Amino acid sequence: MLSYRKEIDGLRAVAVMPVLFFHAGFPGFNGGFIGVDIFFVLSGYLITSIILDDLAKNRFSIVNFYERRARRILPALFFMLAVTTLLAYCLLSASELEHFARSALAVIAFVSNIFFYFDAGYFNTTAEEFPLLHTWSLAVEEQFYIFFPLLIASLWQTKKHWMGGCILALAALSFAWALWLAASEQSNANFYLIFSRSWELMAGALAALINRDKLRVSVIQREAICLTALLVLLVSFYVFNSSYSWPGPATLLPVAATVALILYCTPATMVAKLLIHPWMVFLGLISYSLYLWHQPIFALVRAKSLSPPTPTTFALLIMLSITLAYFSWRFVEAPFRNKEKVSRTRIFVLSGAGMAFVALVMAVLSLQNGLPERFEVTDYTASVKSSPYRQQCHTSTTQYLMPQEACRYFTPNTTWAVFGDSHGVELAYSLGEELDETGEGLLHLTFSSCPPAQYLEIISAGCKNWLADSIDALTSNQHITNVVLNFRYNAYLNGFYRHQHWTSAEYFLSGPSKALSLEEVREKYWQGFEEIIDSLLKAGKHVFVIYPVPELRHHIQKLVVPKNIFSNSYPLNLQQQSSVTDYQNDNQFILKKLNALPFSDKLTAIHTADLFCQNMQCAAVKNGHALYFDDNHPSLYGAKLIARKITQHWQRAQVDSHGMATVK
DSSP states (O other): OOOOOHHHHHHHHHHHHHHHHHHHTOTTOTTTTHHHHHHHHHHHHHHHHHHHHHHHTTOOOHHHHHHHHHHHHHHHHHHHHHHHHHHHHHHSOHHHHHHHHHHHHHHHTTOHHHHHHHHOOTTOTGGGGOTTGGGHHHHHHHHHHHHHHHHHHHHHHHOGGGHHHHHHHHHHHHHHHHHHHHHTTOHHHHHHOGGGTHHHHHHHHHHHHSOGGGOOOOHHHHHHHHHHHHHHHHHHHHHOOTTSOSSSGGGHHHHHHHHHHHHHOOTTSHHHHHHTSHHHHHHHHTHHHHHHHHHHHHHHHHHTOSSOOOHHHHHHHHHHHHHHHHHHIIIIIHHHHOTTTSOHHHHHHHHHHHHHHHHHHHHHHHHTTTOGGGSSOOTTGGGOOOOTTHHHHOBOSTTOOOGGGSOEESSSOEEEEEEESGGGHHHHHHHHHHHHTTTOEEEEEEBTTOOSOTTSOBSSTTHHHHHHHHHHHHHHOTTOOEEEEEOOHHHHHHOOEETTEEOOGGGGBOGGGGGSOHHHHHHHHHHHHHHHHHHHHHTTOEEEEEOOOOOOSSOHHHHHSOSSTTOOSOSSOTTOSEEHHHHHHHTHHHHHHHHTSOOOSSEEEEOSHHHHEETTEEOSEETTEESBSSSSSBOHHHHHHHHHHHHHHHHHHHHOTTSOOOBO
């Protein structure tokens, strides 16, 4: 019979607390996400040990296995989903609640890792506000346990002596796949999907196959191994961060350290005495519920905060998470794991009923578009819209849409093009609608996070090749006579505006370009952008240069949605979200350069601040419509204002082709 090992619960505490500290943004825990890797190894070890014990006693059945998983996973999960759904209903905007509902459907189907793979990167700032983001790891485990018990049982009955070699070979294939994904810059697939994660669970399974009693090591060697392994884990939390390919070569260190602690950390060792401390064991016992609760709490507070929560706030939220986790463990987890209180039939019936109920509620929330009528104030929320073609027409990575494959709006007579980064997506659609009235079509050329900087090495894979292909396509296409240039200049020159401050412009740089000074980066950026303009002008194009859009200090959803369903007031003055002075300071370099361009009847400046600002104040809304769909991208309405300004100028220029073609 398997004996209870307190030190394993201590290891669970070592795994779960860094995850919380990482999600809270505490310094020194940039690699706190490694706690999930520890959980994977522990899960593989414990589940395989249980399966092998049942097989040895001739009592293994797949029904028993899934009964045990249902008791362990589902009650606490349903409890968390119920409370989080109620809070989300009261707090989140319609689009946020709709997204939450779709993610919850993925959770109960145990495919949330696939959902978030398609939806968001784990380390993206926006992902911090997804209440169910953390469930990706549960999905990975449950997908793994669809086939792994059957594999173990099959090998036990036929080729028992092949078991270790077979698992090792599969683990090696999984690890090789992770390395390939990391090398090919498919970071989301590598992080979220089971094929690149299975080796971590299999590492734990291999540990379960090893007889710990037969490991011939001295007391000193055992102490050294355990201390080194624990130190590796602690250093990993500090040293590694989101810039590393994960999983990747570096992941071997915490995985190997966890295996070493499982195998060598006997109760007599100093590390074990630390791990079996009552507080460590307590945190380990509630670790599953603690993991479940922390992310919804953190995410909902972030979603409703105009400023980033302080470390003190997060410390209080961690205490709240521990309190809720204890309640969940004591009154939800423990009772349902007691077979005398809850029979097998009852656990399966309740599990099925719970899944059906959650699916029904989430389907309603999703199909009803997040129930926008929950809030008394809904004037602006319906206009927080991005382009309906953003997903299919906006491109990125080395597998980008070639210019000849790019979207064309809305007639075959393509005489216009919008060329830029993600700031050009909504403008392309809106300008396409405007031009459709005159029978002219538009070519949509936008690439995500792609600055017009041919002379800089940047992190956006495929960007430089796409720029070259697009410029070549535009200059060689005689039918296209008008090109609109639209980039988020300040992001590349200053960094993203996040969490109330600008990040470094180095965010977009790679290789030798990281060694350049800020002044050198800006000059090289401008050199590349100016050469694009010159190339288009020499090809006979009429070039429209879109000036930068004033950016919000907060996400539009936080501004146009009341704090909760019981409130009917906005958190801030929607007409005064930033000032013209802020706009000029944020864009000082690029405004100076743009203003110095030789505007003429072939080179037109489109000043966006005139549309978004009035009386030295820049607004988030105008004429009953939201001007943005996040904190920096114009909404369809905001883009339509810019598009109309372009077409109005074009119409005037057609009337008087000898006048200066600059709109101010």
